[in-house]
Amino acid sequence: MKRRRFVQKLLAAPAIPLVAAAAQEAPKPPLAPPPGNPTAQRTPQQGQAAPRLDTVAADVACEPDRSYFTPEQFAALEKLGDILVPPLKGRPGARDAHAPEFLDFLLSVSPADRQGLYRHGLNGLNAEAKKKFHRLFSELDSQEADEILRPLFVARPWDQDYPADPVKKFVAQVHEDLRSATMNSREWAESLAGDRQRGRGFGRGAAYYWKPIDPVVRS
Amino acid sequence: MPIKEYDVLIVGSGHSGGMAANRLTASGISCLMLNAGPEADYEKDRTLKHAYELPYRGFKQPGRLPHVFQANEFNANQWVDEKEVPYTHPEDAPYNWVRVRLLGGRSLFWARQSFRLSDFEFKAADIDGTGENWPISLADLAPFYSRVEEIFRVTGRKEGWPQFPDGNFVETTFPPDTETIKKFTEVATKRGIGVSKWRNALGQNGLASSINLLLPDALETGKLDIVENAIVREISVDKNTGLASGAHFVDRHSLREMHVKAKVVVLAAGTLESTRLLLNSKLANSSGVMGRYLVDQMYGVSVVASVPEARDGKARPGLMGGSAFIPRFRNLTKDDKRNFIKGYCVSIGSGGGASPNLFPLYGAELQAKLDSYEGSCVSGGIFGERVARFENHVRINKDVKDAYGIPVLHIEARDTDNERNLRRDAADTIEGLFKEAGWEIVGKTDEVNPPGYSIHEVGTCRMGNDPKKSVLNKWCQSHDIKNLFVVDGASFVTAGWQNPTMTILALSMRASEYLAEQIKQRNI
Numbered sequence: 001m002k003r004r005r006f007v008q009k010l011l012a013a014p015a016i017p018l019v020a021a022a023a024q025e026a027p028k029p030p031l032a033p034p035p036g037n038p039t040a041q042r043t044p045q046q047g048q049a050a051p052r053l054d055t056v057a058a059d060v061a062c063e064p065d066r067s068y069f070t071p072e073q074f075a076a077l078e079k080l081g082d083i084l085v086p087p088l089k090g091r092p093g094a095r096d097a098h099a100p101e102f103l104d105f106l107l108s109v110s111p112a113d114r115q116g117l118y119r120h121g122l123n124g125l126n127a128e129a130k131k132k133f134h135r136l137f138s139e140l141d142s143q144e145a146d147e148i149l150r151p152l153f154v155a156r157p158w159d160q161d162y163p164a165d166p167v168k169k170f171v172a173q174v175h176e177d178l179r180s181a182t183m184n185s186r187e188w189a190e191s192l193a194g195d196r197q198r199g200r201g202f203g204r205g206a207a208y209y210w211k212p213i214d215p216v217v218r219s
Numbered sequence: 220m221p222i223k224e225y226d227v228l229i230v231g232s233g234h235s236g237g238m239a240a241n242r243l244t245a246s247g248i249s250c251l252m253l254n255a256g257p258e259a260d261y262e263k264d265r266t267l268k269h270a271y272e273l274p275y276r277g278f279k280q281p282g283r284l285p286h287v288f289q290a291n292e293f294n295a296n297q298w299v300d301e302k303e304v305p306y307t308h309p310e311d312a313p314y315n316w317v318r319v320r321l322l323g324g325r326s327l328f329w330a331r332q333s334f335r336l337s338d339f340e341f342k343a344a345d346i347d348g349t350g351e352n353w354p355i356s357l358a359d360l361a362p363f364y365s366r367v368e369e370i371f372r373v374t375g376r377k378e379g380w381p382q383f384p385d386g387n388f389v390e391t392t393f394p395p396d397t398e399t400i401k402k403f404t405e406v407a408t409k410r411g412i413g414v415s416k417w418r419n420a421l422g423q424n425g426l427a428s429s430i431n432l433l434l435p436d437a438l439e440t441g442k443l444d445i446v447e448n449a450i451v452r453e454i455s456v457d458k459n460t461g462l463a464s465g466a467h468f469v470d471r472h473s474l475r476e477m478h479v480k481a482k483v484v485v486l487a488a489g490t491l492e493s494t495r496l497l498l499n500s501k502l503a504n505s506s507g508v509m510g511r512y513l514v515d516q517m518y519g520v521s522v523v524a525s526v527p528e529a530r531d532g533k534a535r536p537g538l539m540g541g542s543a544f545i546p547r548f549r550n551l552t553k554d555d556k557r558n559f560i561k562g563y564c565v566s567i568g569s570g571g572g573a574s575p576n577l578f579p580l581y582g583a584e585l586q587a588k589l590d591s592y593e594g595s596c597v598s599g600g601i602f603g604e605r606v607a608r609f610e611n612h613v614r615i616n617k618d619v620k621d622a623y624g625i626p627v628l629h630i631e632a633r634d635t636d637n638e639r640n641l642r643r644d645a646a647d648t649i650e651g652l653f654k655e656a657g658w659e660i661v662g663k664t665d666e667v668n669p670p671g672y673s674i675h676e677v678g679t680c681r682m683g684n685d686p687k688k689s690v691l692n693k694w695c696q697s698h699d700i701k702n703l704f705v706v707d708g709a710s711f712v713t714a715g716w717q718n719p720t721m722t723i724l725a726l727s728m729r730a731s732e733y734l735a736e737q738i739k740q741r742n743i
């Protein structure tokens with residue numbers, strides 16, 4: 001604060017004496033550009049004059065770049081998606097919803113402790129698969145994967161209460177995240193709405209989103 | 220030279236500030252309201268979206284708002300950004316401080332549960348044998364509660380129970396109880412536990428806020444000016460008289476520093492922001508208890524049961540659905556001897572499904588379980604009273620400043636055995652009732668969210684008759700500086716198990732009318 005006040009003081013102090021400044025003062029630009037000025041910005045008075053066009057989300061049209069997990073970690077995450085959140089009852093599974101790719105992005109921007117939980121957890125699953133079956137977790141069949149996963153699941157009557165064991169905690173977290181990433185996906189919403197229409201048609205599952213309200217812009 | 224001179228400066232525009240403006244302007248007193256944030260435009264600032272259309276697919280931006288468990292990506296922009304206005308707490312004692320700086324404050328979003336405190340809270344020291352009584356009783360506040368309930372259009376069922384004072388309710392017809400709610404009521408009543416209904420503020424058009432119920436009338440008088448984006452950093456004092464003379468504030472956008480003069484200052488910045496402002500101004504703390512006795516409620520304890528005859532698609536409307544509400548029933552008489560003082564209320568909901576977290580399963584097996592339990596569950600949770608303790612406090616952390624250079628709060632609140640014993644009793648009691656009803660327990664925990672989570676933080680400038688033990692008198696007026704009032708939840712002596720807003724509104728109404736009278740009589 002003090003520093004900022006100091007800077008403000010500097011700015012407030014005129015660099016040249018006021019009288020001289022007045023003499024040098026350039027003529028003020030006119031408030032509005034003169035009519036017919038070819039460089040003046042022109043914009044319609046009425047907002048409705050500009051039509052709203054349909055756009056699509058980037059991941060409808062484009063492949064995300066994966067950047068965060070190693071190929072082995074990512075393969076384990078995809079495998080977890082297949083096992084924990086498979087397609088059921090006409091709803092997409094984690095892989096259909098591109099949940100692993102989304103989590104790859106989410107984890108790339110997550111705090112260090114969450115990143116550590118994931119990396120340690122995925123590496124732990126791979127290590128356990130190698131120890132038990134001499135293969136990567138992604139290469140196990142569902143029975144083998146179940147043998148590793150089942151003992152890692154615990155009931156959690158209190159949502160905030162994660163197991164202390166880091167691999168069990170990871171399994172609880174990744175299960176929750178894969179479910180949410182799947183159920184929040186476009187594919188899921190479309191399966192609910194029963195129509196594959198894109199764009200601005202709001203089916204079920206939409207909610208009010210608050211945009212930044214009168215945000216402060218600081219350079 | 221300021222363009223206008225005001226009688227009263229009001230800091231904050233939520234329920235408490237809105238009520239102060241409403242009552243003061245009704246008496247012809249000119250007011251300036253400064254509010255830290257902007258006005259939200261419900262048309263322009265809010266839009267329908269699917270989670271997948273948001274940058275983080277409905278997960279909020281990682282690391283953002285770590286203490287606001289209520290935040291998600293849809294509503295993240297409505298809360299105060301913790302990076303912009305941070306606070307600190309000991310590592311082993313997390314505190315969730317949930318704030319809104321928009322015009323209208325938290326009144327834009329509150330859940331509208333509306334209860335009166337009873338003399339079990341106002342005169343708690345007499346019942347608990349410890350702590351302090353309030354300097355007022357229910358009889359003092361009852362006429363104000365009645366008027367607030369009328370403005371906010373509160374619904375409720377009258378019971379005539381002293382721990383659950385009836386209000387001035389709008390006519391309500393409650394739908395008939397479903398079989399599960401009837402069964403639960405029967406089991407609880409047999410144990411002497413009274414079962415009632417929720418009490419809710421209907422407001423108008425789905426909004427029960429200062430911006431629609433209190434401020435429009437105040438503006439209509441022509442006696443109120445509101446300045447948005449005005450962040451008050453300090454109360455100013457007249458050196459000659461020692462009285463409050465106005466406030467220094469900073470414009471949120473330009474960071475321009477400003478000052479406003481007023482004959483009276485009314486703080487309504489939402490409990491802890493009012494206290495922070497006073498502590499930063501180094502004012503009104505001759506008692507030394509400013510910042511002390513921070514208290515709120517425990518939200519949590521969860522017991523989930525499944526009604527066997529409603530499983531596997533057999534949950535019909537007459538069987539499942541509906542809710543029940545049990546007001547405090549513990550420690551109401553001297554011979555109710557428990558290993559804790561105070562009490563809790565229980566909220567019962569019927570007809571939901573089970574959370575996937577309750578089962579150590581995944582994939583198709585989990586889905587089959589969820590399908591089987593869908594619609595068959597009854598859940599119970601509590602709002603439990605915490606004890607107002609000297610040790611639980613806020614103070615200024617000089618080492619950390621917010622984006623406006625204002626020193627932040629350090630918040631320190633811990634539970635003790637009283638809280639832990641209370642919630643164990645709650646979990647066991649709800650479990651016992653569910654079992655007696657013949658239901659299968661699917662999940663039970665006596666865990667609660669961190670302090671502050673309830674968004675009902677009160678205390679830290681408590682009221683009292685003794686200036687050595689309290690910051691405010693019974694009119695929410697500073698003992699030390701007679702033209703300084705604090706009309707939000709900071710004046711609370713005890714929290715009760717009740718949601719606080721009806722009491723905040725009634726206290727603000729009472730204090731503001733007292734202030735108007737004092738101004739008229741030229742006592743202030």
Ligand SMILES: Cc1cc2nc3c(=O)[nH]c(=O)nc-3n(C[C@H](O)[C@H](O)[C@H](O)COP(=O)(O)OP(=O)(O)OC[C@H]3O[C@@H](n4cnc5c(N)ncnc54)[C@H](O)[C@@H]3O)c2cc1C
Binds near residue numbers: 232237320331674723
């Ligand atoms: C999601 C949610 C659900 C809730 N449910 C319930 C419920 O069911 N029942 C119930 O009783 N209560 C409930 N509450 C709590 C209730 O909203 C609050 O008790 C009540 O609104 C507090 O009003 P207030 O005026 O004291 O404070 P606030 O609403 O917090 O208003 C404070 C105002 O002060 C302004 N301010 C702060 N600092 C400064 C500063 N330095 N300078 C200028 N202005 C400042 C802010 O901009 C804000 O507008 C809920 C709250 C939330 C968020």
